[in-house]
Amino acid sequence: MNIILLSGGSGKRLxxxxxxxxxxxxxxxFRKQDGGYESMVQRVYRQIMAVDEKTxxxxxxxxxxxxxxxxxLGDKVSICVEPCRRDTFPAMAxxxxxxxxxxxxxxxxxxxxxxxxxxxxxxxxxxxxxLEQLVEExxxxxxxxxxxxxxxxxxxxxxxxxxxxxxxxVLEFKEKPNVEKAKEYLxxxxxxxAGVFAFKLGYLLDKAHELIDFTDYRDLFGKFETVKxxxxxxxxxxxxxxxxxxxxxxxxxxxxxxxxxxxxMTDQTLGEVILDETCVNTNxxxxxxxxxxxxxxxxxxxxxxxxxxxxxxxxxxxxxxxYVDKIETDIRFAEKSWGTYTVLDAQPGSQTVKxxxxxxxxxxxxxxxxxxxxWTVVKGRGCTVIDDMExxxxxxxxxxxxxxxxxxxxxxxxxxxxxTQIGEEISSxxxxxxxxxxxxx
Amino acid sequence: MNIILLSGGSGKRLxxxxxxxxxxxxxxxFRKQDGGYESMVQRVYRQIMAVDEKTxxxxxxxxxxxxxxxxxLGDKVSICVEPCRRDTFPAMAxxxxxxxxxxxxxxxxxxxxxxxxxxxxxxxxxxxxxLEQLVEExxxxxxxxxxxxxxxxxxxxxxxxxxxxxxxxVLEFKEKPNVEKAKEYLxxxxxxxAGVFAFKLGYLLDKAHELIDFTDYRDLFGKFETVKxxxxxxxxxxxxxxxxxxxxxxxxxxxxxxxxxxxxMTDQTLGEVILDETCVNTNxxxxxxxxxxxxxxxxxxxxxxxxxxxxxxxxxxxxxxxYVDKIETDIRFAEKSWGTYTVLDAQPGSQTVKxxxxxxxxxxxxxxxxxxxxWTVVKGRGCTVIDDMExxxxxxxxxxxxxxxxxxxxxxxxxxxxxTQIGEEISSxxxxxxxxxxxxx
Numbered sequence: 001m002n003i004i005l006l007s008g009g010s011g012k013r014l015x016x017x018x019x020x021x022x023x024x025x026x027x028x029x030f031r032k033q034d035g036g037y038e039s040m041v042q043r044v045y046r047q048i049m050a051v052d053e054k055t056x057x058x059x060x061x062x063x064x065x066x067x068x069x070x071x072x073l074g075d076k077v078s079i080c081v082e083p084c085r086r087d088t089f090p091a092m093a094x095x096x097x098x099x100x101x102x103x104x105x106x107x108x109x110x111x112x113x114x115x116x117x118x119x120x121x122x123x124x125x126x127x128x129x130x131l132e133q134l135v136e137e138x139x140x141x142x143x144x145x146x147x148x149x150x151x152x153x154x155x156x157x158x159x160x161x162x163x164x165x166x167x168x169x170v171l172e173f174k175e176k177p178n179v180e181k182a183k184e185y186l187x188x189x190x191x192x193x194a195g196v197f198a199f200k201l202g203y204l205l206d207k208a209h210e211l212i213d214f215t216d217y218r219d220l221f222g223k224f225e226t227v228k229x230x231x232x233x234x235x236x237x238x239x240x241x242x243x244x245x246x247x248x249x250x251x252x253x254x255x256x257x258x259x260x261x262x263x264x265m266t267d268q269t270l271g272e273v274i275l276d277e278t279c280v281n282t283n284x285x286x287x288x289x290x291x292x293x294x295x296x297x298x299x300x301x302x303x304x305x306x307x308x309x310x311x312x313x314x315x316x317x318x319x320x321x322x323y324v325d326k327i328e329t330d331i332r333f334a335e336k337s338w339g340t341y342t343v344l345d346a347q348p349g350s351q352t353v354k355x356x357x358x359x360x361x362x363x364x365x366x367x368x369x370x371x372x373x374x375w376t377v378v379k380g381r382g383c384t385v386i387d388d389m390e391x392x393x394x395x396x397x398x399x400x401x402x403x404x405x406x407x408x409x410x411x412x413x414x415x416x417x418x419x420t421q422i423g424e425e426i427s428s429x430x431x432x433x434x435x436x437x438x439x440x441x
Numbered sequence: 442m443n444i445i446l447l448s449g450g451s452g453k454r455l456x457x458x459x460x461x462x463x464x465x466x467x468x469x470x471f472r473k474q475d476g477g478y479e480s481m482v483q484r485v486y487r488q489i490m491a492v493d494e495k496t497x498x499x500x501x502x503x504x505x506x507x508x509x510x511x512x513x514l515g516d517k518v519s520i521c522v523e524p525c526r527r528d529t530f531p532a533m534a535x536x537x538x539x540x541x542x543x544x545x546x547x548x549x550x551x552x553x554x555x556x557x558x559x560x561x562x563x564x565x566x567x568x569x570x571x572l573e574q575l576v577e578e579x580x581x582x583x584x585x586x587x588x589x590x591x592x593x594x595x596x597x598x599x600x601x602x603x604x605x606x607x608x609x610x611v612l613e614f615k616e617k618p619n620v621e622k623a624k625e626y627l628x629x630x631x632x633x634x635a636g637v638f639a640f641k642l643g644y645l646l647d648k649a650h651e652l653i654d655f656t657d658y659r660d661l662f663g664k665f666e667t668v669k670x671x672x673x674x675x676x677x678x679x680x681x682x683x684x685x686x687x688x689x690x691x692x693x694x695x696x697x698x699x700x701x702x703x704x705x706m707t708d709q710t711l712g713e714v715i716l717d718e719t720c721v722n723t724n725x726x727x728x729x730x731x732x733x734x735x736x737x738x739x740x741x742x743x744x745x746x747x748x749x750x751x752x753x754x755x756x757x758x759x760x761x762x763x764y765v766d767k768i769e770t771d772i773r774f775a776e777k778s779w780g781t782y783t784v785l786d787a788q789p790g791s792q793t794v795k796x797x798x799x800x801x802x803x804x805x806x807x808x809x810x811x812x813x814x815x816w817t818v819v820k821g822r823g824c825t826v827i828d829d830m831e832x833x834x835x836x837x838x839x840x841x842x843x844x845x846x847x848x849x850x851x852x853x854x855x856x857x858x859x860x861t862q863i864g865e866e867i868s869s870x871x872x873x874x875x876x877x878x879x880x881x882x
Binding site for chain 1: 730739743748750756758790795817
């Protein structure tokens with residue numbers, strides 16, 4: 001089975017835990033059987049493997065997410081990086097071309113496209129196997145999964161099937177209706193459109209060439225910025241007469257808001273949290289390393305991270321986007337391919353950052369024009385390279401890097417370094433990366 | 442007028458803003474007319490000066506508070522430091538001996554003892570002048586201020602006056618009653634005991650010599666640890682037949698809990714706080730430099746500092762002591778005579794601290810046995826002294842201090858320094874201060 005997981009937008013709907021570089025699918029909020037925690041993307045990948053460990057998983061995503069995916073899933077998945085965001089049809093076209101040209105998947109093989117963030121039972125992934133069978137049977141060009149609605153929701157699109165059987169031809173698609181309309185649809189046996197599409201690779205490849213002028217994967221990658229933004233629904237689904245839908249009746253949740261997330265969090269609290277005995281229906285996620293005490297709170301979601309603190313009535317938590325959009329904060333925490341970056345202190349003229357590197361990883365070889373930096377090693381061993389000069393470092397060692405000097409840090413073991421940045425204009429854009437690698441590299 | 446302000450206990454009742462080194466009277470929560478903020482102790486001192494700018498104010502307190510008092514009130518007040526805590530009678534005896542022997546106040550002068558933290562109108566301090574007059578008239582040995590009760594409170598002691606006149610002899614004192622008893626007292630015209638006592642200096646000096654064996658201030662200071670703990674009420678008030686009380690009918694509040702504090706805070710929010718339009722009766726104090734967003738919150742007190750985060754229903758906020766007592770945190774923020782100390786990051790084997798010094802101030806000349814330290818200057822200019830070696834420093838400079846080296850930092854201008862501590866046993870007790878001063882000193 002070939003699965004393409006669409007790992008979408010940045011989004012601040014789970015602010016302050018999610019931000020422009022940390023999407024909600026990477027938040028480790030779900031308890032694993034071994035006691036640790038896993039993210040949505042780890043959970044989904046684990047569930048896929050449990051159903052069929054030979055599944056080839058490709059994640060279609062932006063460059064900014066690829067470090068998080070590598071950190072969380074390792075090298076087990078393929079990543080198809082979109083040079084820029086162009087909506088779902090171009091993304092699926094690129095991923096399909098990637099499978100054909102880079103992974104040599106044949107035109108006859110089934111490909112299933114699926115969002116990366118459904119909170120579902122394992123039966124959902126077993127249903128994906130059924131989708132594959134339906135595609136192989138070839139009674140339709142496109143096979144969708146429809147979710148049996150649990151209430152007349154106004155936030156999903158609807159699929160109107162020809163009959164109420166488990167598998168049916170699709171009569172029609174409906175945009176997000178109001179609640180009254182939704183009730184009517186439910187009486188007709190309508191299903192929620194969960195964004196799961198199955199087809200033969202050749203089918204989508206042909207559609208892609210029909211609508212976009214390109215030769216192969218690399219060509220499409222190169223001209224991706226010029227491709228028109230359009231969703232798969234508009235570009236393909238609405239014009240395709242031969243569609244089947246598989247009715248899925250198991251648990252399914254879209255955890256796009258804190259209120260939804262609170263319902264599926266395994267633990268009522270995460271992090272250093274104390275609830276007194278009068279707290280009711282309160283969920284807390286505390287990523288800060290200071291205690292958070294709740295007294296007599298009711299129906300609240302509380303989330304704290306280096307980016308900010310949210311205290312929200314659960315019902316109201318879905319409406320926070322306009323408020324969060326107004327908050328202009330520099331990113332204070334970021335997951336990188338080499339580890340993590342945490343801003344400890346920022347003031348005019350200087351910034352103090354904690355850099356944690358995985359064993360064996362390294363920073364890029366780079367320079368800043370407008371700031372000096374000082375590294376103080378507080379944990380682990382490694383090597384710094386400053387303008388080609390290598391130096392072994394260990395806890396207590398400091399290295400001063402004047403503006404303009406090209407520098408990198410190579411971690412032999414896990415390393416923690418306190419970086420002090422000094423300059424009138426400290427900006428994440430003041431960075432030039434150099435190709436040339438140090439001798440040790 | 443001589444006023445002794447009793448600046449009491451550490452207390453965590455306003456946690457996470459108050460802690461063992463930062464008492465609630467030093468929190469700058471009250472807006473001044475010039476737009477800045479002032480603390481309880483600053484507010485009370487300003488109010489005293491507004492009534493009589495010639496008042497001599499002495500603050501009786503512990504060593505741990507004297508830096509905060511000096512930072513907030515400067516040299517305008519005398520500080521009578523108690524070597525250890527011995528309850529109110531020994532504290533008042535020491536302060537009285539201090540006034541007699543160090544400030545040469547005569548036995549006939551009036552002294553008024555007053556808590557440092559009443560939230561009151563200016564008329565309260567005008568009433569202190571009346572107390573002084575009553576003491577000078579000499580109809581009683583002790584004159585108290587009684588607060589006209591606004592409700593039958595069970596958390597204050599009561600004074601039963603002989604008559605309902607503005608000034609009356611005192612018949613009796615009552616311990617904190619239950620609400621039923623309190624209602625009875627109110628019908629008898631009883632007053633709350635607010636802990637304000639006025640007397641001639643000689644009166645209390647004699648009582649002190651009666652109950653404690655000492656010669657003068659320095660002698661009492663030296664043996665303070667051996668003095669029995671006893672409150673002024675038990676030691677003196679309950680045995681004194683000649684007491685008058687002045688009835689005070691203006692506004693008076695004891696802001697010992699967050700709920701009370703919320704009522705008197707000038708601004709609903711302090712710090713970087715956003716309330717959406719559905720928030721009701723929510724007060725927020727955010728000392729962290731990250732945004733705090735509230736959505737649809739109701740009847741809440743929220744307070745965030747480097748020590749922790751509190752989210753409490755206002756009614757419940759008075760009951761947090763047992764929960765806070767269980768929170769074991771190292772102090773993450775402290776106000777010192779030379780500036781402030783803020784822990785930015787702590788992990789096994791290292792700790793990163795931001796040290797901010799006032800212009801012209803210096804750290805003690807000290808050494809640590811079990812940790813190395815690295816200073817990185819990020820703002821200002823000054824001089825370090827390491828084992829007698831002086832070195833001028835400016836932003837970007839680093840200084841490494843091996844365990845055992847005696848070191849200090851002297852700030853010529855305002856300075857900020859990032860201190861990285863490295864060692865297996867990092868503890869605030871690992872510090873030895875040396876008398877010997879560096880050459881520049």
